[in-house]
Amino acid sequence: MRILVTGGAGFLGSHLIDRLMAQGHEVVCLDNFYTGTKRNILKWLDNPYFELIRHDITEPIRLEVDQIYHLACPASPIHYQYNPVKTIKTNVIGTMNMLGLAKRVKARFFLASTSEVYGDPDVHPQTEDYRGNVNCIGIRSCYDEGKRVAETLSFDYHRQNGVDIRVVRIFNTYGPRMLENDGRVVSNFIAQALRNQPLTVYGDGSQTRSFCYVSDLVEGFIRLMNSDQIGPMNLGNPGEYTILELAEKIQNMINPGAEIIFKPLPEDDPKQRQPDITRAKSWLGWEPTVPLDQGLELTIKDFRDRIEGNQK
Numbered sequence: 001m002r003i004l005v006t007g008g009a010g011f012l013g014s015h016l017i018d019r020l021m022a023q024g025h026e027v028v029c030l031d032n033f034y035t036g037t038k039r040n041i042l043k044w045l046d047n048p049y050f051e052l053i054r055h056d057i058t059e060p061i062r063l064e065v066d067q068i069y070h071l072a073c074p075a076s077p078i079h080y081q082y083n084p085v086k087t088i089k090t091n092v093i094g095t096m097n098m099l100g101l102a103k104r105v106k107a108r109f110f111l112a113s114t115s116e117v118y119g120d121p122d123v124h125p126q127t128e129d130y131r132g133n134v135n136c137i138g139i140r141s142c143y144d145e146g147k148r149v150a151e152t153l154s155f156d157y158h159r160q161n162g163v164d165i166r167v168v169r170i171f172n173t174y175g176p177r178m179l180e181n182d183g184r185v186v187s188n189f190i191a192q193a194l195r196n197q198p199l200t201v202y203g204d205g206s207q208t209r210s211f212c213y214v215s216d217l218v219e220g221f222i223r224l225m226n227s228d229q230i231g232p233m234n235l236g237n238p239g240e241y242t243i244l245e246l247a248e249k250i251q252n253m254i255n256p257g258a259e260i261i262f263k264p265l266p267e268d269d270p271k272q273r274q275p276d277i278t279r280a281k282s283w284l285g286w287e288p289t290v291p292l293d294q295g296l297e298l299t300i301k302d303f304r305d306r307i308e309g310n311q312k
């Protein structure tokens with residue numbers, strides 16, 4: 001198949017491309033390099049079955065493809081809040097452009113949505129029919145509400161135009177190639193510990209998160225895309241850790257002498273987030289397989305190579 005991956009030069013997109021290329025597909029990677037980098041897809045640049053297009057999805061594009069994995073959108077608060085209006089445009093106009101393309105060429109369309117559509121949830125763990133508790137005027141709204149509209153657009157294109165859609169709600173995912181400076185908790189702690197800086201915990205560290213290793217997530221993407229289910233479907237690791245537990249784990253793995261310091265919680269930071277993955281288990285037979293310690297080892301190795309490589 002010829003498969004388009006928007007945001008393919010980013011963290012998740014590049015891992016997905018590695019899998020799709022290994023499966024023998026032809027892959028078109030479309031990216032504006034806002035948070036993605038060519039380094040992530042370097043190994044495919046000379047491959048005749050791989051094509052890279054520098055393009056911003058807020059502008060329309062015409063391509064012939066069989067499947068579209070639509071991932072383009074900055075995922076970390078630092079980057080999506082840098083230009084919030086652009087984030088909304090990417091989610092709304094960009095998603096509309098990609099759905100329009102899917103409609104025209106009859107491609108199957110996959111939306112990378114997010115657990116952020118649940119906002120600061122008052123139901124725990126979150127099932128897909130929970131409608132969320134999102135602040136529509138807060139500083140995270142450009143992303144949360146943007147993704148909610150992206151889901152609405154997907155379902156409306158499906159109902160109105162018969163577009164074949166798949167929607168996943170991704171929970172915190174980590175792994176090699178995450179940006180060192182994106183402010184997400186795993187990358188923050190690892191980069192700080194490797195640089196001998198104190199690990200910064202926001203709040204008292206009792207807020208919880210779940211952490212899914214990237215290869216598990218990509219397996220779920222591919223299974224959903226090639227199943228008969230349209231979603232929405234939670235994909236994430238239900239193992240729940242407090243932020244302080246994570247800090248201590250990374251501290252022990254890299255630098256047991258590192259200091260942990262506490263700073264005030266940012267606005268609208270959710271207190272608890274944990275996926276209910278019953279749907280993914282029963283529809284796709286999917287569940288995470290990589291334990292946190294093992295995933296962290298692989299991620300730390302990649303960060304070490306990059307950080308120590310830069311220092312040389």
Ligand SMILES: NC(=O)c1ccc[n+]([C@@H]2O[C@H](COP(=O)([O-])OP(=O)(O)OC[C@H]3O[C@@H](n4cnc5c(N)ncnc54)[C@H](O)[C@@H]3O)[C@@H](O)[C@H]2O)c1
Binds near residue numbers: 006035071075170
């Ligand atoms: N990583 C996670 O834990 C997580 C969690 C929930 C949802 N998601 C979603 O998964 C997708 C990928 O996330 P990621 O972690 O790989 O983030 P990322 O920032 O590494 O990747 C996003 C990619 O999209 C590109 N991009 C951004 N705006 C664009 C535009 N207007 N036109 C073209 N390209 C554009 C970026 O350059 C980058 O390569 C995003 O849609 C994100 O919302 C990720």
